[in-house]
Amino acid sequence: MTFQQMIRTLNDYWEKQGALLLYPYDMEKGAGTFNPHTFLRSLDRRPWKAAYVEPCRRPKDGRYGENPYRGQHYFQYQVVFKPVPENIQDLYIKSLACLGLVPEEHDIRFVMDDWESPTVGAWGLGWEVWVDGMEVTQYTYFQQVGGLEVDPVTVELTYGLERLAMYIQDVESMFDLKWNEETTYGEIYHQNEVENSFYNLQAADTALLWDTFEANEKECLRLVSEELVRPAYDFVIKNSHLFNVLEARGAISVSERTNFIGRIRKLARACARVYREKESRGEDNA
Amino acid sequence: MRDLLLEIGVEELPADYIPGAIASLEAQFRRLFEENRITVGSSEALATPRRLVFFCRGVAEKEEDRTEKVMGPPRNICIKEGKATMAYEKFLEKNNLTESDIFWEETEKGAYLAAHRFVPGRMTRQIITEAWPGILGAVEFPKKMRWDDSGLLFARPVRWLLAFWGEEILPLKAGGVTVGQETFLLRNSPEKRARVSSPATYFEVVEKSGLILSRERRRKVILEGLQAVLEKSGASSFHSESLVEEVVDLVEAPFVLTGEIEKHYLALPPEVISAAMSQHQRYFSFYREGKVLPLFAFVANGSFVHPGKVIRGNERVLKARLDDAMFYWKEDTSRGVERLFDLLDTVTWMEGLGSLSEKAARLESLTAFLFDGDETARTGARMSKIDIVSEMIKDGKEFTKLQGSIAKYYLLEDGREEEVACIAEEHYWPRVWGDSLPRPRAAAVGLADRADNIIGAFLKGFIPTGTKDPYALRRQANSMIALILGYEKGEVHLDKGFDLESVQELFIKTARLYGVEVLPPKEEPELLRQVNDFFEDRFRAQLRALGIPYDIVDAVCDTPEKDLKVKYRKALAFKALSGRDEFRDVAATFRRVNNIVKKAREELRVEDFGPPRDDLFVEKETKAMSREWVKVKEEIQRAGDDYDRIFNAILYFKTLVDPFFDTVLVMDKDESLRNNRLALLQDISALFGGIVNFDHIVVT
Secondary structure, three states: OOHHHHHHHHHHHHHHOOOEEOOOOOOOOOOHHHOOOOOOHHHOOOOEEEEEEEEEEOHHHOOOOOOOOOOOEEEEEEEEEEOOOOOHHHHHHHHHHHOOOOOOOOOEEEEEOOEEEHHHOEEEEEEEEEEOOEEEEEEEEEEEEOOEEOOOOOEEEEEEHHHHHHHHHOOOOHHHOEOOOOOEHHHHHHHHHHHHHHHHHHHOOHHHHHHHHHHHHHHHHHHHHOOOHHHHHHHHHHHHHHHHHHHHOOOOOHHHHHHHHHHHHHHHHHHHHHHHHHHHOOOOOO | OEEEEEEEEEOOOOHHHHHHHHHHHHHHHHHHHHHOOOOOOOEEEEEEOOEEEEEEEEEOOEOOOEEEEEEEEEHHHHEEOOEEOHHHHHHHHHOOOOHHHEEEEEEOOEEEEEEEEEEOOOEHHHHHHHHHHHHHHOOOOOOOEOOOOOOOOEOOOEEEEEEEEOOEEOOOEEOOEEOOOEEEOOOOOOOOEEEOOOHHHHHHHHHHHOOOOOHHHHHHHHHHHHHHHHHHHOOOEEEOHHHHHHHHOOOOOEEEEEEEOOHHHHHOOHHHHHHHHHHHOOOEEEEEOOEEEEEEEEEEEOOOOOOHHHHHHHHHHHHHHHHHHHHHHHHHHHHOHHHHHHHHHHOEOOOOOOEHHHHHHHHHHHHHHHOOOOHHHHHHHHHOOHHHHOOOOOOOOOOHHHOOHHHHHHHHHOOOOHHHHHHHHHOOOOOOOOOOOOOHHHHHHHHHHHHHHHHHHHHOOOOOEOOEOOOOHHHHHHHHHHHHHOEEOOEEOHHHOOOOOOHHHHHHHHHHHOOOOOEOOOEOOHHHHHHHHHHHHHHHHHHHHOOOOHHHHHHHHOOOOOOHHHHHHHHHHHHHHOOOOOHHHHHHHHHHHHHHHHHHHHHHOOOOOOOOOHHHOOOHHHHHHHHHHHHHHHHHHHHOOOHHHHHHHHHHHHHHHHHHHHHOOOOOOOHHHHHHHHHHHHHHHHHHHHHOOHHHOOOO
16 A cells, blocks of 8 residues: 555544544644644534645754654644544444554554644543554544643544554655655655754754744734734644744753743744634634 | 452553552452452452452342441430420421331430430442542552543553343443453453353353453463573573563463574673563573573563564564664764763763863862772772773664663773773662672762762752652762761671761762862761761661661661761660660669759750869769769770770769759759859760760660
8 A cells, every 4th residue: 555545544434424634734733733624623512524635834843854753744634523422432443444454454543642732732531543553553542732621522542644554554764655556755855854953953043043933023012903813823733833943953852842842832832822822702703 | 158359341451550450450359349248258459451350259238237227316405394395296206217116325415315216227239330430530550541531540541341230240341441341361362252141151251361360370471481481491590580470460361482593692791681582572581501591582472383583573672682782882882982982071961060071080089089099999999980981882773771781891892991891880889779889899889979969969959859850869878877887788888888087078068079178077068967967867777677676776876976887786785775774874874864954054054064173062962973084084985995894884883973953953052063063064074975876775
């Protein structure tokens, strides 16, 4: 099964479960959770079922394309359901079966892994899902997002697409994955890994990034005060990514780290609060 | 009588939640039965990651009938002018009683209307049904969650519920789930669910499916599997026992499988290979003669007819982790130890307290003080932190727990002296009270490191209070005490202890290295007072942990003595002496001496009554006491640390002090006589007080 077939299979499967098939958000981000389809939508009371591929960036994981398992850019497949269907675990296992990972032949395990993102003031309980010892999905029941209790609870399933594909295609390096029958993952993304690793780890202009961080923060707070939640939230995403680049670049000391995370969290909480307020006033119906 | 069976089906519980959850479930039911006088047979609390099960045999149909005494109003309210009142009638009516049921109960406050009422036992099914929501909500978990709008908080979502009262189904709910008739089986078995009609059929169905409800039986299966691997591979041990305990609660049906690793990974230190296997993946590694074998065992959930895919998958994952470890190992060793040492400069140790290289420098200078400038010890101290900046350890990977061991390997790899390498590893020992002690040089570095951690944390205001101790300073102080007393594996060996006469002095030196100005003994900054109090508190707690009664602990600690070993020896001696009949009386007498001196100082506002003068003793009791005091004093000084001999001298002296107190009034009107008596008592109080503080001894 090629990489693109895998995505199509998951899309087909989750579409049958009633999910909206959506698209990635058009900004750099560390995880599919940052997409407003997850972050903001988990804060309101309306039902929500969505599935989408999310390209993610983790600048620190850049290895110049030399590490077979790790990259600063990769893909997640994200599924969010609210309220949580009673048979969600079963639905998830069946999605693996669609990819050929049937429980009769593979050891599928739910290993406790409570999730927390101090940057966006979110936490939840759940597992990392193992297939034959390999972690393939993060499975979380959100409890708080943006510092607010969520009600109803949203369940988030985050598949690590490269890992799953490497296992399914039985290849040793993500760059050897078949995107389709003719083209490999490496042919599309290897050079991107090399150049962006250089950028993240060596070339990024930290002074410029600092200034941008400060400016974004101001803009975010201004927009929050005008209750323009979505544009304000974009600046949370931007700053979270800038923080990640600065950290990869070694420009943030251990002691400053907590402080910066706190600054981003403050913005995320402000956005969450205003989103919730507008929704409860009936002014935000997406 | 019926059997009761409850199964709460859940999405996978965290392994370490399971033992506490079933214990609390069972305890609640036992309490319910006891409180309601429901007779029951034996019960069992069982669990797998997907289910909590409570089973109880022979539960009575109903609680026992009983008679209950009901009290009514007092006689003068019930009977007025010889006639029954409304209150009287109401009581009968309310309790459904007739004249023949009632009697007058005599109490301290007079006679009250009373009756014995027959209370028929309620039906057990009803009692359980009513108590169920409370029991379910009170199952103990470290963390609970919400998942639907039912309001139930539980460790993970509840997905099914069985509740059999014999063959009858109790009408229970668990959050949004209503009791059903199906249990869920293993995910890899052909049948995913099975119908159940009674407790007996439940156990049949479960047994047939291969699920093992008992933790003990799962443990046995795992241990047998590991034993088979040991025999087949010729290994002598596996790593580790504690992993077995965790894996027991990670699977519903353990199936031990083995995989292989390529031989070239064996170039890595065995600890690294074991950590790659155990830390995240929960695989078992195998050892023969201290060397790791190129294989591993893991425990799959449920049996597989063709486990080949499962094994290959696990081998792949492990290979990736070992590749990571190999990459770190090569990166670190190719750069050499000096490069790592230089990197210490770039890492903050604690916010505002400088870098790791500054810490290393402090450790070197403290070690020089503790170990007479020994060059090897100093080098060990300087190099003790190099692995913190290594690829293998930094950023909290699965190998982080190997901090210390990794430094040792890198130093050896770099051709450094073996003793230096071992210091880097062992200076963290004992990690907890009771662990093995390090060699002496490592002990010196370990004392320095912990003193440095404690002073640093106190400087930052991270002072342990109540349950808050983010830097685990209590454990660090305990380790210092273990190093000094030579405590390991449940026993104190003073000869193995590190000779450090005064921990306070080490703290002062450490504080100075941080730039704190200290001019002892008078000008002790608040910081050091707090540190010393904290340490003293730990020392007393550890003496108690060693079985010294608390009053003896306080009596030997509340003296000017600073040497922990001396205090320990004294504590042991006085613990033994406290068994003697005279001990409490001796304590009482000399406590009285202390009190008189203390009170006189306060009341007369005299700091020091000076040396006693013979010519001012008049009574024969006073003269006798003062004459003997000179001899007793000499005897005690000669006795050294022979506390039996010291105590005998004190005991003898008591026979002179008692008649003195019986006949002489210390606070004489004549100031010179009075002050001279006080001078003598002050002398006694000071000498004994230097040995043991009798004020703390519990007398009665």
